[in-house]
Amino acid sequence: MYNFFTFTFAKNLSAAAENDSSDYRYMENEKKQNEGARSGMRLLSKGGLAIRYTRFFILAFLLVFSIAFYYTFVYTRAILDADAVQRASDITDLTISRISNVIKPVEQVPYTLASALENDKPDYPMVLDLAREFVLDDTVVFGSAIAFEPYMYSKKLYRYCPYAFETRNAIIGKDLSSPEYDYFTKDWYRIPKMLQKAVWSEPYYDKGGGDTLMCTYSVPFYQWINHNRVFAGVITMDISLHTFQNILKSARVSQTGFSYLMSRQGKLITPIKEKYLNTDIRKLILRKQGRATDSVIDKMLRGERMFVKITDLELVKVPSLIYSAPVPHTNWIFAITFPTMELYGGMYDFFWKLTIIFLVSLFAMTIITILITGKFTRPISRLVEATHRIGQGDFGTVMPIYRSKDEISQLTNAFSQMKEELVHYISNLQEATAAREKMEGELSVAHDIQMGLLPKTFPVRDDWDLAALLDPARAVGGDLYDFYFLDDDHLFIAIGDVSGKGVPASLFMVSARTLFRSRISLREPLNQSVYEINKEICRENPNQMFVTFIAGIVDLKNGSMTYCNAGHNPPFLVRPSGKIEKMKEVHGIPLGIFEHTTYSSATILFSPGDAFLLYTDGVTEALNSAGDFYGEEPMLDIVAQNHDLCPSELIRRLESDVVDFMKGVDQADDITLLILKSKQIPTQDTKATEVKQIRLQNQLGELNRLVATLEQVAEEWEIPPKACMELNLILEELFTNVVFYAFDDGGDHEIVVTFKRIVHGIVEIILEDDGKEFNLLEKDTSDAVNQTIDERKIGGLGIHFVKQLVNEIRYERMDGKNIVHLIRNY
Amino acid sequence: MELIEKNTEKCIIIGIKGRLDTINYSILEKRLMELLDQNVTKIMVNCSQMDYVSSSGLRILLMALKRITMVKGKFVLCSLQENIREIFEISGFTSIFEIYPNEEDALNAF
Structure with missing residues (x-):
């Protein structure tokens, strides 16, 4: 959009201006235009709207689905877990009750036998028979022994332990007691004796006994001897652990799941593999994250009913779930184990299929989204094409029609409106440009007129040479210079700088020029003319403009110049030696500021080779790109180095130096220079200054002597x-x-009048008196002329005459004397 | 300075010959006052031979003009030399005095 605007604007501008830079601009526009075309194609390409929206949509869809998927997964697993726990719990309870059913009679029988033996006269053969029968009847009981304390069965026998056990449906009886098999040291005997209560032994391999892995239930029995209940021995029931394998085999949750029994010490009673039999379960922990599993196993062995996940048990190999519970009456722990995979297998399978379905539908969705967004963005592409055609200047381009009322149609409408406004704007611009061209044409004419007012060439002369330059910052400017001959021997020169720039300043300049051209004459002292010109300018100056101004009247014969500086930059007098004198004297404020102000003047004398340099601040205040002023010094350096050149050549040097200085910066102010050079002074007297002096008394009669002296000097x-x-x-x-007025004392005083001929044509007269201070220049004599007869006072006229009739007048009070200097040309 | 008086039917003509300056203006002043005291109201001053005049001389002429104007008389000047005329112009007197190029024209004014 931005590119489009700049393109159109710049193109029409350049077309209207038809300047040299238009080619460059056009090339730049071509570039922009190509960029724009590419951006149109991009709608369906990598960065295009369709792809961007699709990408965004798919990402959002993926995120939402993932959260839902995850939640469902966790939830399903929790349900499966709960279900598994329930099933494991049920199986556990069932299994435990089946085990209890087996064990209960095993525990009952020894008690019955023990109580039978607690009589005064125990019938041992009968008990042995009962035990033998029980072993025969009961499928679980493998064998039964009655172990007696030393000499308790008979005073003759130190040890006696009849034992009956089952082998292939035959009952074999034997005495276990032998010096090799010292049953007093066996756990199954020692522990019940110590604890005085029935206990289950840890599983053990009874070598020399039943020769099989077994657990023994040992019940102590007692006899009454001398009314004392004395420990007499232990009745045991041996259970072959193979018995439980059959029960546990059916206690499974999953395909490869299994169950087993452990003792409280962690020994596996009924393992899944023979080699783990009687192995401590804790030794089967794979030492990876040992500690957590340790504490779980510890809790399990303490007899807590629990459900845990275990991953590092050698027994199960794969990550598994374990449900465990204690078996009542015994110190056994029942545990049921099944691999996690089998529990969750179905669920994983389901979720895997779900993922595939999802990915397929996502792909389908992507295609659909691209197609749909492509359909939506197609009008934008058309709009882009249309705007490019407009950008190429084809304002007849018809905007694509889009019937719906959505944002795209609003955009299309906005573009149509913009096109109309552009057409309007461009036609306005063309008008404005035409108007400006007309204005510029007029200004160019004004420039020619203003330049035409300036005198261009100074006649070739042997005695004087003059050159001037005015280089306006704009078409027209407020600087001025002028020179023309008042008569054969008198040249008028002037330079001025009007406040402000451009057309107003130039008009003001022209009016000022007209005024001094009509006023300046040899019949009136220069300062008087300047005074009148100022008054005239002030009278009609609604915009409070002013002009700094230097005017000079040169006597070409004697080389004297009377000049008046009204607030302008001080001019310079360049001597043939290259020495430069700055003429700092200012003779009044700039013209046009204040009506009631007076102007004085000064007279200088040219010697052959002297040059008078006038300039405006456009020279000294020319700016370079760094913002520095050109200044006075570079100008004076050039003048000093080239003082022997003719004025026109010197001005060329100065101009080129200032132009070089301003390189790359627009000229801020008009640049004006004027140089007047004397080559030789025809009538200048090279003789020393002549002086004539007369001393007068303060008496009126002395006037005759004064007049006589003047007449003599004049001759x-x-x-x-x-x-x-x-x-x-x-x-x-x-x-x-x-x-009349200088002396109040009535005494004699001397008045000294000195005549000095400076050169031929200029005389200086100095009057000195030691009377009271009186500065005649401060006396306002402006009323002396224009009053009517009634208003007219009799005095004041004399001083008015003096001011009117000299070229220059100066007053100073020195050593108690009034000193009046007068300079008069003739 | 020398004063040359001439009586005509219309007026008294006073011719000034030489310089009229600070030293001798009282001669002219005295004579004019005498005439005014004799109620002479029509005076012409012929300046054809006046070489020089300073502000003192002009002052006397101005004073005479004022007094005669007060009694509705007439006081005119004629035949000013070129240099003198410039002095009159500088002083602004040309607009106050009736000045005629020659005696004949001046007489016609009475």
Whole structure:
């Protein structure tokens, strides 16, 4: 979208402007356009909307399904677990009751026999017969022994232990007692004797006895001797452990599941394999995560009813579930084991199939999603194509029609609207551009007119040379320079800088130029003309603009120049030696600021080779790309190095240096330079300055001597009669003023008048008196002229004459003296 | 300075010859005051031979003009030399005084 906008805008701009950079812009647009086309194709490609939405959709679907799958899995397993526990518990209870049924009679019989033996006179043969019968009848009991304490059966026998056992439906009887088989040390005898109660022995292999693996139930019996109940021996019932194998074989939960019995010490009574018989179950723990299994086994052997998962028991090899419970009456533990796989096998199978179904449907779903989103994004692709055609400037492109009222249709409408607005905008832009071109055309004419106002060439002369330059920052500018001849011997030069820039400044400049062109004349002192011009400018200056200004009148004959600087940059006087003097004197504020302000002036004298340099701040304040000012020094360096060049060449050097300095930056202000150079002064007197002095008393009669001296000087110095008369008037007014007002004491005072001929055509007159301080320049004489007869006062006129009739006037108070310097050209 | 007086039917004509300055203006002042005291109300000053005038001289002419104007008389100048005329212009007197190029024109004004 952004690319599209810039493209269209830039293209039309460049088309309208038809400038050199349009080719470049066009190439850039081609690039952007290609990029745009590619992005259109991308809708169905890797980064396209369809693929992106499908990917997102599939990921979300996968996540949701996985959570559901996991939950179902865990839940199903929990149900299976509960079911397995229930079945294991049921089988356990059943098995235990079957075992109990076997064991109960085995435990009952010895008690009956024991109580029978507890008589005063026990009938041993009968008991032995009973035992033998029981062994014969009972399928479980393998054998039975009655072991007597020493000499308890007969005073003759130290040890006696009749034993009956079963072999292939025959009962064999024998005496177990022998020095080799010391039954007193056997557990089945020792433990019941010690504990005084019946006990089951640990399983053992009875070598020399039954020669088979067995458990023995031992019940102690007693006899009354001298009214004392005395331990007499132990009646035992041996159970062949093979008996339980048959019961346990049917106690299974799953295909490869099995069950077994353990003693409390952990010895396997009925193992699944012969080699583990009588082995401690704890030795069968595979030492991987031993400790947890240890504690589980410990709990199991303490007789707790429990259901655990075990993975590291050598007995079962594969991860298995164990349900265990104690067998009542005995110290045995029943345990039933089945592999986890078999319990969950069906469930795993189900979930595996479910996963395959899911993946297949996911694939189908992906295809469907891609197709559907592709259908939805197709209008966008069409829209992209259409906008590209518009981007290429084809505003006749018809936007694709899309009938539904969804966001895509809104987007299409927005694009259509944008197209219309672009067409409108571009036509406006074309109008504005045309208007600007017209304006620029007019400005170019204005530029030509303004440049046409400036004098271009200075006549080729032997004595003087002048060159000037004005380089406006815009089409028109507020700087000005001017020069023209007032008469054959007098040249007027001027430079100015109007506040502000552009058209307003240029108009103001032209009006200022018109004013001084019409006002400046040799008949009026320059400062008076400047005063009048300022007044005129102030009178009609609604925008409070002003112009800094230097004007000078050069006497081409004698090389003197009277100039007035109204707030402009100080000009420079370049001597032939290369020495540069800065003319810092300012003779008033810029023109147009304040109506009631006066201007003075100064007179300088050119020697051959001297050059007068005028410039505007566009030169010294030219900026480079770093934001530094060009400054005064580089300008003066160039002037000093090239002072012997002619003005036009020197100006070219200065201009090129400033232009180099500004490289890469737009010119900020008008650049104006003017150089006046004297090559030779025709009538300049090389003789030393002539001086004439007269000392006068403070009496009116002395005026005659003063006039006589003036007339003598005028004759010697060839001062024309008119100038002489005016000098006479000036001197009379100043002298009588001093005589009348300077002294209050009535005493004699001296007034000194000095005449100095500076060159031919310029005379300086200095009046000195030691009267009270009086600065005639501060006396306002502006009212002296324009009053009516009634308003007119009789005084003040004399000082007005003085100010009007000299070229330059200066006052100073020094050593208690009033000193008035007058300079007058003639 | 020398004053040359001439009586005509219409007015008294005073010709000034030479310089009119601070030293001798009182001569002119004295004579004009005498005429005014004799109720003369029509005076012409012919400046054709006046070489020089300073502000003191102008002051006397201005004073005479004021007094005669007060009594509704007439005071005119004629035949100013070019240099003198410039002085008059600088002082603004050309707009106050009635000035005629020659005596004949001036007489016609009375």
